[in-house]
Amino acid sequence: MKKTLYCLMAVLAVCFSFASCDDDDFNVNHGTHAQLPETVLAGTYSGTYTVLKADGVTVEKTVPGTITIAAGENKYTATFASASDEAVVNGAEENPIDVAWSNDEIKFWGKTTPGTTKGFLNSAVLNGTLSNGTLTFRFSKTVRSGRKTVTNFYNFEGTK
Incomplete structure (x- = not known):
């Protein structure tokens, strides 16, 4: 009897050791925030780029x-597309950027796409904030100007 009971317990222990959780571990308490940050952040923002020298x-x-900005395929991510005829950032994309609530603001950040394709941001990082309906972010972009390589900094501020 003891041997049967011991075997039964061993089988149950093995069965429960293979139980797993959902692979989506983003069930965090957002306090008063009823929506995911990428849903609130999504939209088209019009504003201005301030281009700063090196x-x-x-x-x-x-x-x-x-x-x-559009909600990404995964929770807490978004896609980012920038356009300006004069700031040399047409078609710049970030895919994906990370998004999170920080009190009553939404913060977003991501590594930019490296490469030589015209329009890509070519910056080490992109980061920004959506606060009180105003989107702000900063990045740098290195472009070739004749024989020189020039790095400019861009600040964007805009609203939906």
Whole structure:
């Protein structure tokens, strides 16, 4: 009897050791936030790019631009597309960026797509905030200007 009971317990222990959880571990308590941050962030924002010279302080120009953000395929991610005729960022995409609530603001960040394709942001990181309906972010872009390579910094601020 003891041997049968011991075998039964061993079989049950083995069975329960193979139980698994859902692979989506993003069931966190968002407090007062009823929606996922990527859903709230999604939309088209119109605003302006402030283009700063390589020193990161001197304003070179201010130009109009738009940003389109869509919810990503996974929770807490989004896709990002930038367009401006004058800021040399047409077609720039980030796929995907990470999105999270930070109190009553939404923060987003991501590594930009490296490469030489015209329009890609070519920056080490992109980060920004959606606060009180205003989207702001900053990135750098390295472009070839004649024989020189020039790095400019871009600040965007806009609303839906």
